[in-house]
Amino acid sequence: MDSLATHLIVDSLKNKQSESGGSWILHHVMDGNYLDFSPFGKIYLPHLELFGFDISITRHVVFMWLAAILLTYVFIKVAKSYQNSLVPKGSTNFWEVFIVFVRDEIAKPTIGKGYEKFLPYLLTAFFFILFGNFLGLIxxxxxxxxxxxxxxxxxxxxxxxxxxxxxxxxxxxxYFKGLIPHGVPVFLLPIMVVVEVLGLFTKPFALAIRLFANMTAGHIVIYALISLIFVMQSYLISPVSVGMALFIYSLEVLVALLQAYIFTMLSSLFIGMAVHQEH
Amino acid sequence: MIAKIYFAVISIIASEGGGSGLLSVDGGLAFWTTLTFLILLFILGKFAWKPILTALKQREEAIKESLAQAELAKEEAKKILAENQASLAKAEEESKKIIEQSRAYAENLKQQIINESKAQAQKLIDDASAEIERKKLAAFDELKNQVAQIAVDAASKILKENLDAEKNKQLVEKYIKEISKN
Incomplete structure (x- = not known):
């Protein structure tokens, strides 16, 4: 059963690829210059250029702005509700859980003293990614x-x-002296400098790839499972496809929350390491 | 299974290549992301995170403070309760003492009154007895005189003699003496 499913998925990916000279899956996962409401149609977005540089409004830009607007609306509302009374009410309770979580479980233990300065960045990053991840599930x-x-x-x-x-x-x-650990022999210094400087860049690189891969993979798997129906050209496979896609979708909900947490957590951890180098 | 799917996906990504692949970084989008994120960071930082975090901190401090105050009040209440209990015990002691004292005083008073009235009664009785004795003696004298008079009268009537009153009296007395001797 397992190997059969694997075979089918791989086949479907290959088929689709050969059919359209690319992949319809990737068209859904990747950015584009239109909002896709198929089968109801598409809304094409304007093409913009700045000094010969392509800054078209794309699908992802639109949803990024949507996330930004939602974030602004939600959290200014939360901030206003605190003005009325310090006792949280209604949805404020819900958002407060996340804010306090980022503050007490992420920033405080990883950065330690002086963590307040980095809270705005960490909170913004956390909720920006969180809203983006969940918007993608709609x-x-x-x-x-x-x-x-x-x-x-x-x-x-x-x-x-x-x-x-x-x-x-x-x-x-x-700061740059502190990057190199204490007690390193002099002859190792050239190597250590290279390693540490490389390390500075691999950390954010890993952050970028991790978030990107996690958010892409789930969607590709869901599309691949759905495409089984078309590959096999049979309605009989649809319960299996939909069931498994639903399972992956549930997993995606978890991943959406988890990746926002991981990105923020690791950022916070690296900030803590940079700020308090003695550890 | 996962590995096979992974390789299939990778082959697609690789085949896309060039400018429109999954792994190619779109400059325009990066530009918009930077702009959006920085504006968002500014707006949220100023109008959301700052007031929210301040409110949270304020609330935590308020809770901490009121807890400390409650602890203090509890301590105070305990102290007052102990004080109250002590003063209550003292008052009870005091009242017991007062009752005891008043009881003793009353007892004393009672005894005194009884004694006094007893003495008074005795005195009354004594006075009365003396009076009676005196009256008795007076009555006795009167009686004696009257009896003597009656006897004289009777004797003078009986004898119908014109005797000297003095002689008669002497005679009667002589008889009386003789009678009392017998």
Whole structure:
């Protein structure tokens, strides 16, 4: 059963690839210059250029903005509800759980002293990714966090926050001196410098790839399972396809939450390592 | 199974290649992400995270403070309760003492009154007895005189003699003496 399913998925991927000279799955997962409401149609988005640089509004940009608007609306509402009374009511309770979680479970233990300065960045990153991940689970929408450009940008932000935090706390020279562990023999120094500098860049690189891959993989698997129906050209396979897709979808809900947590957690951890180098 | 799917996916990604692959970074999108994220960070940082985190901190401090205050109040209440109990015990002691004292006083008073009235009664009785004795003696004298008079009268009537009253009296007395001697 397992090997059969595997065979079918692989086959379906190959078939689709050969059919359309690319992949319809990738068309759904990747960015595009239209909002896809098939079978009801498509809404094409404007093409923009700035100094000859393509800054078209794409599907992922639209959903990113949607996430940004939702975030702004939700959290300004939460902030306003605190003005009325310090006792949270209704949805404020729900969001407070996440905010306190980021503060007490992520920032406080990993950064330690002076964690308050980094809270706005960590909270914004956490909820931006969280909203993006969950927006991607809505039918007809797109997951902007499954785009390597978005995750790479976010990872770059983390990288900048980590370096600036480290430099601010330890001084420019102190920070780069502190990168190399104490007690390293002199003859190893050239190697250590290369390794540590490389390490600075691999951390955010891993952040970007991890988020991108996790958010993409689930969607591809769901599409592949659905495509089984068309590959086999039989309705009989649909219960299996839909059932398994549903299972993966449930898993995606978990992954959506988990990846937002992991990105924030690791960013926070790296910030903590940069700020308090003695550890 | 997963490995096979993985390789199939990789082959697709690889075959896409060039400018539109899954792993190619789209500059425009990166630009929009940077812009969106920075604006979001600014807006949320100013209008959401700052007030929210301040409110949370305030609330935590308020809770901490009120807990400490409650602890203090509890301590205070305990102290007051102990004080109250002590003063209550003292008052009870005091009242017991007062009752005891008043009882003793009353007993004393009672005894005194009884004694006094007893003495008074005795005095009354004594006075009365003396009076009676005196009256008795007076009555006796009167009686004696009257009896003597009657006897004289009777004797003078009987004898119808014109005797000297003095002689008669002497005579009667002589008889009386003789009678009392007998």
């Amino acid at each position: 039918p007809f929408s797109a997951t902007f966090t499954s785009n390597i450009a978005v995750t790479a940008t976010l990872a770059t932000m983390s990288f900048l926050v980590i370096q600036l935090g480290g430099i601010r706390n330890n001084g420019f020279l102190g």
